């Protein structure tokens with residue numbers, strides 16, 4: 001039996017309608033920006049496997065760090081115990097996070113990092129005996145698939161059957177040039193009418209929504225309103241973090257810093273599932289008490305896994321290296337040139353670049369998981385390029401180590417798409 005036949009017998013894949021989905025491609029190995037399939041075909045990983053493997057697949061530097069760690073300490077419970085990789089990761093991370101971030105809490109995936117952030121914000125007010133029950137979020141945001149994270153996500157294609165079981169969330173539109181005043185007014189009105197704990201947002205780029213951008217200026221205004229009204233702010237940097245938007249974190253482009261941040265994905269460069277929720281000293285201090293139950297009683301078994309921490313420390317080291325810094329700049333320049341070249345194309349409705357994120361919207365409309373979108377996906381796959389269009393949005397988010405020829409091939413296939421669709 002082939003891998004695919006065995007897969008078909010036993011496996012239930014995520015985000016998949018198994019009745020109509022095409023057979024998944026069996027990947028045997030990966031190196032740099034290339035995925036090598038079982039059948040000998042090769043694919044350029046144009047979105048770094050959901051923006052995780054930013055330093056390239058099979059990165060030897062990170063693998064060595066993990067290997068050394070495994071030999072030293074595989075795992076130990078993180079309640080009542082601590083270890084060097086966790087404390088070293090905390091300090092190297094806090095060095096590059098906004099100055100107000102002082103404490104890190106460990107989880108093992110993005111959704112639970114968001115879940116912890118939401119629970120922190122709810123308990124923060126609970127501990128202060130200030131009863132609050134509502135969270136503010138952007139329309140079309142995506143924050144994960146557990147119940148809290150799903151509640152704040154605004155993409156209804158994910159939430160349909162669960163809608164009536166979710167937390168209280170009120171949404172505001174994403175600020176643009178022409179609606180900023182309206183969005184600010186709406187936020188102020190919501191804060192007045194509801195008892196709000198926090199405002200959660202993907203800063204500057206909404207990933208799953210279709211790589212939609214908004215300005216730092218607009219977001220600054222919204223954070224300022226929250227600060228003035230004693231509403232916590234949560235930046236979900238699970239997609240944007242670790243250099244993708246031009247700065248280490250998208251929040252580095254803001255004037256006001258969030259109270260809580262969520263990190264995962266590129267944190268461990270695709271080598272290990274790990275996530276972090278960081279917060280200010282003030283939030284942490286609100287959980288200090290002689291009453292035990294005022295502490296934060298949230299845990300996942302694999303919290304702060306030493307091997308994941310080792311991968312993250314090595315990844316941060318690479319992020320700071322001059323090689324990676326230069327290639328990030330080079331990729332952005334290539335994206336800008338390509339964007340200029342196709343901006344006037346009749347099939348291109350909008351094209352945008354921020355850091356290494358390139359996105360274009362086709363003039364043809366497509367359902368998020370519709371037939372035409374699947375044809376588009378297949379068109380790329382048939383040409384050896386792994387991209388995952390979000391509806392009619394085609395985006396590239398390549399590993400920082402992609403070569404010139406590989407990036408050019410992605411551009412060439414996109415040009416072919418524009419002629420073909």
Ligand SMILES: *Cc1c(COP(=O)(O)O)cnc(C)c1O
Pocket residue numbers: 109110111112114142143144145202207208236237238239240264265
């Ligand atoms: C991927 C993602 C999540 C969820 O992370 P998982 O590890 O898939 O649970 C949350 N927020 C954003 C912005 C993401 O891109």
